[in-house]
Amino acid sequence: MPVQLLKIGKGNSETLLPRHLQKENLKHLQEGFDHTNKYFQGIVVLSYPLTKLGDGTDFFKVVLQDLDNLYSRTNSINILIHGKMAEDCAKVLHHGDTFIVAGFKLAKSPTAGLDGRHGCHLELSEEAGSAIYIYAKPRTTAASETASLPVAPKYVYTPLNHLKDGTVVNLYGVVKFFKPPYVSKGTDYCSVVTLVDPSNVRLTCTLFNGNVDSLPKIYKVGDIVRFHRIKIREYNGQMQGITGVGFASLTFDGTVGTPVVPRSSSKVYTFMDEEQKTIEELRVWAASNLSISGPAAKLSGVRPMLFFDLTCQLVGKAKVDGSSFLLKVWDGTKCPYPTWKVPVEARDLEGEKVVLHQLRNLTVDVLVYDNHVQLAKSLKVGSFLRIYSIHTKQASAVDEDVSHIEFHLHGGTCYGRGIGVLPESNLDVKELKAFLESVDLADSQNMESMSSVELDSTFNNVTDLESHLQRSQQLPVTVLTDHQDLNNTELKTILNSTAPQQYRIRAKLRTYKPQKLYQSIKLYCSKCNSLQEVPDGDDFDFILQGSAVTAPNPELHNTSWYDSVMWTTQDQKQRKIAIHFVKHDEMLQQPEDTLLMIEGGTLKEVWKLTKRFKCVIPVRSTEDDLVLLDPSAPFLLQGNIKYYGCKQCSTPKPIKSLSSIAAEQRPSWEPTEIAQVLGIVPLQYVFIMKFTLVDATGALNVYLFDYENFFQIPASEILTNNFLQQKMQMTMNMLCPPGRKLDDLPWLECFIKSYNVRDAMKHQVYYQIFDTTVAEDVV
DNA sequence: TTAGGGTTAG
Numbered sequence: 167m168p169v170q171l172l173k174i175g176k177g178n179s180e181t182l183l184p185r186h187l188q189k190e191n192l193k194h195l196q197e198g199f200d201h202t203n204k205y206f207q208g209i210v211v212l213s214y215p216l217t218k219l220g221d222g223t224d225f226f227k228v229v230l231q232d233l234d235n236l237y238s239r240t241n242s243i244n245i246l247i248h249g250k251m252a253e254d255c256a257k258v259l260h261h262g263d264t265f266i267v268a269g270f271k272l273a274k275s276p277t278a279g280l281d282g283r284h285g286c287h288l289e290l291s292e293e294a295g296s297a298i299y300i301y302a303k304p305r306t307t308a309a310s311e312t313a314s315l316p317v318a319p320k321y322v323y324t325p326l327n328h329l330k331d332g333t334v335v336n337l338y339g340v341v342k343f344f345k346p347p348y349v350s351k352g353t354d355y356c357s358v359v360t361l362v363d364p365s366n367v368r369l370t371c372t373l374f375n376g377n378v379d380s381l382p383k384i385y386k387v388g389d390i391v392r393f394h395r396i397k398i399r400e401y402n403g404q405m406q407g408i409t410g411v412g413f414a415s416l417t418f419d420g421t422v423g424t425p426v427v428p429r430s431s432s433k434v435y436t437f438m439d440e441e442q443k444t445i446e447e448l449r450v451w452a453a454s455n456l457s458i459s460g461p462a463a464k465l466s467g468v469r470p471m472l473f474f475d476l477t478c479q480l481v482g483k484a485k486v487d488g489s490s491f492l493l494k495v496w497d498g499t500k501c502p503y504p505t506w507k508v509p510v511e512a513r514d515l516e517g518e519k520v521v522l523h524q525l526r527n528l529t530v531d532v533l534v535y536d537n538h539v540q541l542a543k544s545l546k547v548g549s550f551l552r553i554y555s556i557h558t559k560q561a562s563a564v565d566e567d568v569s570h571i572e573f574h575l576h577g578g579t580c581y582g583r584g585i586g587v588l589p590e591s592n593l594d595v596k597e598l599k600a601f602l603e604s605v606d607l608a609d610s611q612n613m614e615s616m617s618s619v620e621l622d623s624t625f626n627n628v629t630d631l632e633s634h635l636q637r638s639q640q641l642p643v644t645v646l647t648d649h650q651d652l653n654n655t656e657l658k659t660i661l662n663s664t665a666p667q668q669y670r671i672r673a674k675l676r677t678y679k680p681q682k683l684y685q686s687i688k689l690y691c692s693k694c695n696s697l698q699e700v701p702d703g704d705d706f707d708f709i710l711q712g713s714a715v716t717a718p719n720p721e722l723h724n725t726s727w728y729d730s731v732m733w734t735t736q737d738q739k740q741r742k743i744a745i746h747f748v749k750h751d752e753m754l755q756q757p758e759d760t761l762l763m764i765e766g767g768t769l770k771e772v773w774k775l776t777k778r779f780k781c782v783i784p785v786r787s788t789e790d791d792l793v794l795l796d797p798s799a800p801f802l803l804q805g806n807i808k809y810y811g812c813k814q815c816s817t818p819k820p821i822k823s824l825s826s827i828a829a830e831q832r833p834s835w836e837p838t839e840i841a842q843v844l845g846i847v848p849l850q851y852v853f854i855m856k857f858t859l860v861d862a863t864g865a866l867n868v869y870l871f872d873y874e875n876f877f878q879i880p881a882s883e884i885l886t887n888n889f890l891q892q893k894m895q896m897t898m899n900m901l902c903p904p905g906r907k908l909d910d911l912p913w914l915e916c917f918i919k920s921y922n923v924r925d926a927m928k929h930q931v932y933y934q935i936f937d938t939t940v941a942e943d944v945v
Numbered sequence: 946t947t948a949g950g951g952t953t954a955g
Binding site for chain 1: 953954955
């Protein structure tokens with residue numbers, strides 16, 4: 167750490183210096199003395215303009231006055247600084263600053279007889295391992311600005327794979343895990359933070375401070391931190407970081423493209439353009455190398471038996487007993503299950519009575535235990551919280567017919583369990599506030615009666631299934647979306663008629679194929695009418711590996727419509743990865759609006775990028791342009807969906823064709839539009855199933871060919887969404903309950919059409935379901 | 946000093 171601006175303002179500089187350094191008296195700055203681990207401190211009384219020496223290196227000269235020897239005949243000394251250190255020092259130094267030097271070389275001063283200063287001078291340079299600590303004098307003008315503007319020290323940051331036991335270092339890292347500050351069993355707050363950096367080495371830091379604001383303000387995994395003066399120790403064979411004297415931290419949101427605004431643990435800090443660049447580079451690295459979960463769960467999305475982080479507002483709080491405490495919170499969405507209400511004395515409930523009543527159908531009770539109680543008690547009603555690792559537990563009370571969901575914040579700090587208070591400046595809070603203000607409370611009050619219905623359709627247990635079946639005996643489980651005026655036709659009549667024709671039928675679903683529902687998803691080309699299987703991940707991985715053999719072509723980087731970053735992996739393969747971020751109006755967009763192209767990425771890396779960015783297009787370089795990969799690879803990834811093109815019908819164009827969409831006023835990055843400009847005829851995800859329908863007169867095999875209307879589930883999403891797969895399975899269980907006799911099966915109302923398929927050998931009539939959907943209360 | 950990451954069991 168060659169040049170450090172320790173602090174601006176008053177204070178004791180010694181407490182911030184590395185402990186191994188001892189102060190040296192001016193009188194002892196003589197040849198023959200050992201100055202290792204010594205520092206000299208003086209006030210800057212004179213400095214010369216930064217100049218270059220004959221060999222081109224920078225040179226900066228400073229005169230220091232020794233305050234301890236003010237009345238001596240000789241009380242000043244020349245400091246000669248060479249190289250980059252000279253440049254860095256010249257930028258930040260002001261007269262009157264306290265200047266501390268260590269690791270210097272002492273030599274006879276050739277000008278001692280002329281300037282009346284000390285007989286020796288001190289020489290410093292980065293190469294010689296010198297260190298300079300500048301303890302700035304309070305600035306008299308615009309002091310507050312100076313304090314937060316980049317006044318320019320030069321810190322050295324140690325990569326996590328270069329940490330050594332017993333050192334004090336500065337470092338950057340991406341938060342891989344953290345425990346929000348909690349009350350330790352000692353006297354301090356504690357926060358545990360695990361960092362990782364592009365060296366792929368992890369460092370777990372144990373941070374203590376009596377003042378919770380002095381600990382890093384980390385709100386989520388993926389945040390980036392800058393630690394200054396963290397002690398490194400070895401513990402259990404691994405390096406460990408721990409707070410020591412002078413520890414300070416800055417925390418940044420880790421999302422690529424968001425403003426780089428530090429959250430500081432101290433009032434005064436330095437932050438410069440170069441450090442901004444570091445943050446931006448780490449963001450890009452993290453985006454493709456770390457799995458950072460997507461948007462946090464909302465109450466509307468909770469399911470029983472899971473742990474999740476909830477961003478919410480505190481509406482009320484109450485003591486329950488010695489080891490638990492109640493928090494009433496809301497996030498504007500409605501939990502789809504009945505939620506438990508923790509019984510408390512009305513007089514113990516703190517919060518606006520009117521608000522508590524208004525929000526009664528949207529608030530949930532979170533019971534926090536043990537070590538979290540103290541922090542929970544101190545929370546202010548109205549504040550915004552993130553509660554980490556809440557447990558949703560399904561339970562039934564003795565006097566209840568249906569089960570409910572309980573929210574517990576169990577004791578302990580495993581998995582980062584805890585409570586964090588978010589400031590109103592936090593982007594998630596701003597978003598939440600705007601949403602809360604838009605919530606129509608009249609709607610939520612009408613929802614009271616809805617919970618049990620929603621519960622029925624989502625809880626997958628025998629009782630619920632039974633009640634559905636009883637209902638199914640009376641009403642059809644599918645309904646027509648059109649042609650209501652048509653009369654039903656018996657299956658026998660249909661079988662005896664010529665095609666093509668259209669019919670309304672009432673029948674039961676005896677069986678269906680495929681029984682493994684994921685096998686029903688195919689890719690369909692509406693141009694050539696071909697159907698194909700959805701490629702599996704291995705095919706794509708293989709194509710990616712093949713394309714990574716060719717290194718990105720740097721001549722294609724940073725064009726008028728995209729910015730490029732490239733780096734080399736640190737493993738043995740030394741793989742080169744390039745990411746091209748498409749710009750709009752010459753600016754990068756928010757990640758959720760951004761389309762990027764990646765070269766040289768692995769399946770995992772591509773997949774991770776899709777979690778954070780709107781669109782990802784895997785590409786490779788040619789001499790002249792970026793192009794799409796093999797036509798068997800997806801040409802676009804959006805969210806969980808891979809978009810494929812038809813090999814027969816597509817004529818791929820160079821990637822630069824995309825720039826026309828980038829230039830649009832509001833590029834929507836619709837897959838169909840992207841496909842069109844890239845010369846791709848997109849394949850569509852479809853459900854293809856064969857239903858065997860029966861009525862009193864006969865049986866008929868009917869095909870279901872559906873994008874999303876029948877199940878009200880998009881075929882494109884089913885392969886990557888377990889929840890939707892379960893939902894589809896439950897729907898099929900309703901339509902065709904396993905193990906039932908024909909009489910007990912529910913009725914389906916369908917609209918079908920017959921059509922002819924002829925080839926040289928034979929003629930056949932086929933039947934297909936149309937304009938039919940699963941009834942609303944079955945889904 | 947405290948905690949030193951890897952879910953409670955109310």
